[in-house]
Amino acid sequence: MAKRDYPVIIKKYSNRRLYDTQTSSYITLEDVKKMVTQGVEFEVRDAKTNDDLTRQVLAQIIFEQELNGTNQMLPARFLKQMISLYDNKASEIFPYYLEGSMESFITNQEKIVDHFRDIWGSYNPLEQIEAIQRRSVEQMEALQKRNVDMMRQAFTLFSPFDVFQKGQDTPASAEQTKQANEEDA
Secondary structure, three states, rough: OOOOOOOOEEEEEEOOOEOOOOEEEEOHHHHHHHHHHHOOOOOEEOOOOOOOOHHHHHHHHHHHHHHHHOOOOOOOOHHHHHHOOOOOOOOOOHHHHHHHHHHHHHHHHHHHHHHHHHHHHOOOOOHHHHHHHHHHHHHHHHHHHHHHHHHHHHHHHHOOOOOOOOOOOOOOHHHHHHHHHHHHO
C-alpha cells in the first residue's frame, strides 16, 4: 500500500460501527487490525464529537486478541505490573519507555530471529520447548534408573542375604515358592 502524507480517517458511530472515509465503507475491527499490520496510518474519530478514539479502538483489538486469540502475548504478571503503574509517578514516562522498547525490539527482530536460528537451527520456539521437554523427560528417566540401581547396590551391601541381586527372590518369596511347589506335587 502506498504511503500517504495524511492518515485515513475512520469514524466510529454510537452503534459501535466503524466507517472508513477513504473507501466509503463500513469496516470491522479485523479490518483495522489488517491496516495496522500493513502499516497504514489512520485515526479513529467519534462521528459526533470528532474526539480521537484511536487508542481505545487499538486497545479493544488487543483485548479481543488476548481474550479470543490463540497467540496471546501479554502475560498476567506484565498486565498486573502495568496496572500498578497507573497510580505511580512512573506512569508519566512509562509510555515513552514502552514505545522505545517496542521500536528497539522491532528494529532488532531480524537479528533476534537469526540468533535463534544460529542457536537452535530453526525459529519455532514451540518446537524448541517440546524438544527441551523431551530431553528433560529422558534425563529424568535416566536419573530415576540410576537412583534405583544405586539403591539396589546399597541394599546389597547391607543385606546379609544378598536378597536384592538381579534374578534372585527374597528369602521369604523363595520359601513361599518352595511351599507352593510342594503343595502342587
